[in-house]
Amino acid sequence: MIDRDRLGALLRRERAAFADRNPRSAQEYAKAGNLFGRVPMTWMNKNAAGFPLYLAAASGATLTDIDGHEYTDFCLGDTAAMAGHAPAPVTRKVHEQFANGACAMLPTPDAAWVGEELTRRFGVAQWSFALTATDANRWAIRLLRAVTGRPKILFNSYCYHGSVDESLIVTGDQGPQSREGNVGAPCDVTLTSRVAEFNDLEGLARELAHGDVAAVVMEPALTNIGIVLPESGYLEGVRELTRRYGTYLVNDETHTFSAGPGGATKRWGLEPDVVTIGKAIGGGIPAAAYGISSEIAQRLDEMKDLDLVDMGGVGGTLAGNALSIAATRATLEHVLTDEAFARMELLAQRFEVGVQKVINAHQLPWSVSRLGARVEYRFVNPAPRTGTESAQVADADLEDYLHVYLANRGILLTPFHNMALMSPATTVAQVDDHATTFYTAIEELQRA
Incomplete structure (x- = not known):
């Protein structure tokens, strides 16, 4: 159901927009020649846009890069900051x-x-x-x-x-x-x-x-x-x-x-x-x-x-x-108390419902999986039941398109797959903003 030519064109557009809006991050990456892979740890090169964003500050569920852009952070350090940044x-x-x-x-x-x-x-x-x-x-x-x-x-x-x-x-x-x-x-x-x-x-x-x-x-x-x-x-x-x-x-x-x-x-x-x-x-x-x-x-x-x-x-x-x-x-x-987890799960349920509504609205053969405060959308339905099945249904270009599209509009997912994590500081407004932006990303992808 995905027009691969259109996907490729949109991905190139979003990567160009990313480069235009993040010149300071691009400059820092270019001059980091004494770092192996130009980053403090090589997995930081797992990004959808060609170079990583550079951190200026982070608090709660919000992150600011050195170009001054503010993001809702659903990545949260790939779980390391599940408590929120600087609680x-x-x-x-x-x-x-x-x-x-x-x-x-x-x-x-x-x-x-x-x-x-x-x-x-x-x-x-x-x-x-x-x-x-x-x-x-x-x-x-x-x-x-x-x-x-x-x-x-x-x-x-x-x-x-x-x-x-x-x-x-x-x-x-x-x-x-x-x-x-x-x-x-x-x-x-x-x-x-x-x-x-x-x-x-x-x-x-x-x-x-x-x-x-x-x-x-x-x-x-x-x-x-x-x-x-x-x-x-x-x-x-x-x-x-x-x-x-x-x-x-x-x-x-x-x-x-x-x-x-x-x-x-x-x-x-x-x-x-x-x-x-x-x-x-x-x-x-x-x-x-x-x-x-x-x-x-x-x-x-x-x-x-x-x-x-x-x-x-x-x-x-x-x-x-x-x-x-x-x-x-x-x-x-x-x-990360019992009470905090209860609220985080409610937010994750709201995130899950928002994603499922978009999938249904566009009649996509996709699925959404949730584990407590963690949510992920998958490009297959039903969701994979083994690790090997999950690896086989990966779609790198589609994943990159969604990641860069969201980043250009102030939303960060975990760079590995499409995972979103809630923290005690995450808000309903941030969750709903993702649903709206995710909808527009899919709408542009399916536009004739």
Whole structure:
């Protein structure tokens, strides 16, 4: 239903308009020759317009670039700023803690409070801290390999667990293989990992039957390949199979935290052995955590040959630093509260309804998926049920057109797919503005 020639012409028009309205960002990008890829981190080159916008300021759910343009921010740092930009309670706590020391390699009373609160939200009993979800997953994997004596970890195809080496495995026509584009893998990923499609219990059972899987590490809903929601009974089936085969279950809640104050784990009554989480809990300060069951903690404590204090490969000098812990406490205690999530979900429901009305009005074979405070529109209906299906229906030009069109009119989506996230600071007016602008973008695309 999409005229590809018209799509190409509109995309060129919007990219030209983007370049015209953002000369200072273009200049900064052009002169950043001493940065690899011209950006602080190469994923910042994932943009639809040819160069990134440069940040001047951000507050709440609003961002301003160095050319003076203001945006509604539905990206929110790809979840890292789910609390909103510079939330006042976190800002105050960070200023206070930094003035009294940030990295002393000593615990603070805030850490015990955070551990207790994470247990209340996610259920697992004992917590440790990291700076990124990648490290939280990496260290959890090490612990579970040690406890089980098993070498392999199982992942869902097209999952997202940061840059954990073992996770970059997908299903393929010739069997499991490294995900396309994987950089500098230390070994063939099939030596360390097994893979099954999301929503495929038969495939999961087949892989677990080998008896060499220490843990299944999964998102309760896929997110970074587009939202892929679990089918009825799937997550319960995963838990039954992992128990049957003596395999631990890890829920990575880094993105699915949008499902509610206890993520998908609490919302759907899940019973993982380990929970990992990062990004949003620090309110903008790097922070992450992993929680383990009492049973795992006891088994680790009994393994006297493990070096869990010095050079055992678990932890880092900055992990659990006083500043990150202070920010995490302020975020969980005062910003990403139960009440805040209730309001964020109402906004996401409104966003979802607005998108669906546009899809219906233009009779598009598209769909919209929502996970609590996170919403995404997909270029297929029904929505994909596996990661591989989701990857196969991607439409880069259509995605880029919508991203640049919205950006040129003051709205930012997450650059990866079409994800919009609500924060405690997001407003009804911002949500409704997206619906109106999205409608005009589609109307222009379908104009004869």
